[in-house]
Amino acid sequence: MHNEPHYLAGLSLAGRRVVVVGAGTVAQRRLPRLVSAGAQVEVVAPEATPAVQAMADNGEITWHQRTYQHGDLTGAWYVVSCASDAAVNAAVSAEAEEARVFCVRADAGTEGSAVTPAVGDHDGLLVGVLAGGEYRRSGAVRDELLEALRSGRIEARPSASELPGVALVGGGPGDPDLITVRGRRLLSRADVVVADRLAPRELLDDLPPSVEVVDAAKIPYGRAASQDVINQTLIENALAGKFVVRLKGGDPYVFGRGFEELIACAKAGVPVTVVPGVTSAFAAPAAAGVPVTHRGVAHEVVVVSGHVAPGSELSLVDWSALARLRGTIVLLMGVERIGEFAAALLAGGRPADTPAAVIQEGTTRNQRVVRSTLDKVAEEVREAGIRPPAIIVFGPVAGLSEPG
Incomplete structure (x- = not known):
């Protein structure tokens, strides 16, 4: 048993062979992130959950439908052993030790040579938390960190040059909790927010006082003219180097005139990010x-x-x-x-x-x-x-x- 503290590192697995032994619910949770990292994933297991089988059918992974055999780890850069039989996991871990390949044992984390952290993504950041095998603790801390990042309690702003000019954000049907995670994240980074009357008002209350909020409903023009003023407000602020969020109720493209605003911004050379919303x-x-x-x-x-x-x-x-x-x-x-x-x-x-x-x-x-x-x-x-x-x-x- 390894009681020493872990060394946290980020592995570049793109194009590299990763072996996963077992294809049950644990493998089902681990596989998507390995695939999205670009790893060449090979799964060894006599049976698989429907989700794992679907990944094999789609060509995302290679599934060897049989029991683990000594030698399966040859050429692997990383191994995850999550078989239902502890004896199989022990054998995989032993082979990994011989081959000097880092191996995660899902059934007994401290018995392997590596541990999977609780991870989550936020705005280009990969947040990982290790708690010495205490998965509930690491998961809870991970969730708290991500919530703090998404709400803006922890600042994680990239440089201004990395921000798009305008984001068209769907605020959802009314309940502030129904905005998308991405929409809330971009809102927390805004310098200027141009808000519709149907955008959830509580979302504006959470903004720091330094954020300029423009109430689109109070622009004193007729319907067509007010849209022109809104477009100009988005463009002028973005060209001044500010990150502008156009916050709409529902979804920007469902009777929200979002595409009109995208066209106006595009003509002015202002980049636009579109964040769909939950439509009312x-x-x-x-x-x-x-x-x-x-x-x-x-x-x-x-x-x-x-x-x-x-x-x-x-x-x-x-x-x-x-x-x-x-x-x-x-x-x-x-x-x-x-x-x-x-x-x-x-x-x-x-x-x-x-x-x-x-x-x-x-x-x-x-x-x-x-x-x-x-x-x-x-x-x-x-x-x-x-x-x-x-x-x-x-x-x-x-x-x-x-x-x-």
Whole structure:
């Protein structure tokens, strides 16, 4: 048994032979990071989990479907032994010792010549923690470190030249916890944040006081003109050497005008990073217990913008075609004209008793839900005092209820 402290090192395994003995759940956890490091991974095991078998089928690893034999480690640079039989792991470790190859014993960490740290990635950093084989402790510390890095409590900024000019970040459907990890990380590094009215406000409260926050909703111009001012704000700040985050509700490319901003930045020579967000079109119904698809109930979902009336010459939507569909229609920005949209679907032949659900401020503590039917939903939404932002779902899935 080795009680001496470990020496922590980063191994460059790209193109080098790595042998993993065993193909159970431990191997399943270890393999993805070895593959992503570029190692030529060979797995020796008589049986494998479906996930490990899928990696072999995809050509990511080579699987020798048999028991371990002495000599399997020839030419290896690194070995992970995670067989279910301790005797096999001991034999692998002994061969590794003879061959002078570092070997991790998953079943008895201190018996091998190497230990796998608890690891995680953050913004080009690989964080690794060793606790002498106490995996729960090392995992807990790793998680705390990553959370501190992602929230900005620990500064880990690269030089300004490494930062993109503008990041279009989807803030998610409303709950600040539903922003992506990457979105939160970039937000923590921002010099300037240009925020939509639908972006989760609590995310702005976490920013340091030095960050300039521009409220896009308060730009005093008409709809088209205000977009031009937003574009110019992004471009001018980025060209001044600042890292700008354009924080939007939901996903930037789902009726969020994100691509317009990308085009404007590209024309000005400003690099853009796009961070997709959790769209409210799917998240708000989910939070209200409405799946947008369900096996045997809906085979299609159509997400529709309601900012233009069905009969308007500006509308790009074929409402009669939508009415003939049997699946799910998710309507965004449709509360004010919900009566017109419901009438268009009824006129196109959608049954009057088609279930409908309306979710106001989904995923937040102010969430409100109205369940109705296509012929009554407009009246019941008015009676309930539902206000934007709200998501409207038409289709059989809106009539499903959670068991219990």
